[in-house]
């Protein structure tokens with residue numbers, strides 16, 4: 051059976067109606083919350099700006115690393131959950147299907163209109179987003195960028211590969227590293243994330 055993306059999105063949307071008293075959404079084995087994209091983008095991009103031009107590369111690396119670790123732990127929890135077992139596992143026939151499942155959950159979480167355009171098993175993932183909230187937010191708040199800006203999705207793309215082709219959790223994080231050769235924030239028509247095995 052192929053992965054039914056709409057079924058996964060529907061399960062997340064239904065499940066996310068349940069809130070704890072503090073607004074926390076316990077879903078797919080992890081704790082989620084509604085979060086302002088504007089606020090998240092300000093934290094992220096202002097951190098980069100405050101670090102200054104000399105430490106820009108360091109700031110960018112930290113943001114991507116944080117996203118990758120977060121994506122790795124979060125999607126490990128999701129894959130281990132009761133909901134995943136009930137909804138997604140029956141549709142998974144291969145390792146690659148797991149990545150399709152991850153992407154469907156990420157889309158349902160509102161992380162972007164992600165689409166897998168290339169997957170070389172064990173080696174390379176190519177993912178596109180035509181409306182990344184980071185790119186849109188950057189353009190709205192700071193204007194056209196001189197470099198790519200979607201640090202969250204970049205880390206997450208590599209985390210998906212880490213979970214499927216890296217060593218067992220928790221040792222597989224950073225087996226892969228992702229680049230973003232195209233980004234709407236710098237004027238491209240879509241964002242492109244390419245995850246490959248880390249060289250280091």
Ligand SMILES: [Zn+2]
Nearest residue numbers: 185200233241
């Ligand atoms: Zn981008």
